[in-house]
């Protein structure tokens with residue numbers, strides 16, 4: 001991971017224009033770095049989804065973006081102000097540059113088309129110059145990449161487990177080799193083991209392919225395992241943004257401390273936080289457990 005910025009969000013605000021108005025995102029500024037996993041944490045309703053959708057220009061009325069900008073620093077060296085893209089350009093951008101895996105995405109597959117066809121559609125739409133043979137090969141490769149396996153190309157969604165379907169959605173999000181993948185509670189509906197497998201895979205793919213991930217969840221212990229840095233959001237604002245290690249060991253904000261304290265798996269002796277933000281291990285001084293969810297981060301690296 002470098003410190004090079006990939007996405008710069010500045011003074012971003014979103015209001016739901018209802019009675020009374022809801023200030024869902026308030027003057028948020030943050031930078032996503034190239035190649036990092038940035039966790040976005042905070043209780044339900046704090047504005048995480050609204051922020052992600054806002055940046056991706058996916059909000060519908062009554063949501064109104066009242067201030068701010070989001071600038072994407074493309075690997076070509078060009079800066080793209082997302083505000084200046086029209087709807088068509090924005091759609092292309094979301095596939096090619098900054099894709100999104102939505103909450104409950106695994107239920108968004110079309111039940112009457114096999115998964116190979118649904119993956120192939122991404123290429124027919126966005127890479128029309130590809131031949132049918134190239135498309136099939138790409139789709140097979142993608143299913144291998146996410147651990148579903150190319151022999152599932154002709155499977156229909158109902159023939160796959162929830163975890164497999166979610167992997168297909170991840171394959172779809174990765175199809176055009178985006179530089180950023182935004183994942184909104186992508187694994188919440190899955191059981192813990194499947195969730196862990198998928199997260200390990202995302203972490204591996206990120207190292208292999210070099211994209212950045214913004215990972216949104218209210219599950220702070222999970223974020224501590226997988227993130228390089230974590231932004232803690234409360235009532236529409238980012239109250240703290242730091243390395244996972246600092247958020248865990250040296251939280252600066254009272255709210256971060258309270259949030260950490262609200263997860264039983266994180267309380268008690270602080271002995272097991274082994275995941276350094278630079279990939280090095282750090283061993284605390286405590287000896288007893290209580291941080292199982294965090295120590296498991298070794299496995300998820």
Ligand SMILES: Nc1ncnc2c1ncn2[C@@H]1O[C@H](COP(=O)(O)OP(=O)(O)OP(=O)(O)O)[C@@H](O)[C@H]1O
Pocket residue numbers: 016018022024042043044045046047048049050051062218
């Ligand atoms: N369509 C809407 N109309 C009015 N208020 C809304 C609408 N959608 C969201 N909100 C409000 O905006 C605030 C932020 O919601 P948002 O869904 O972004 O939070 P979140 O942190 O992603 O929560 P969750 O984890 O439950 O998805 C909440 O107070 C929510 O009630």
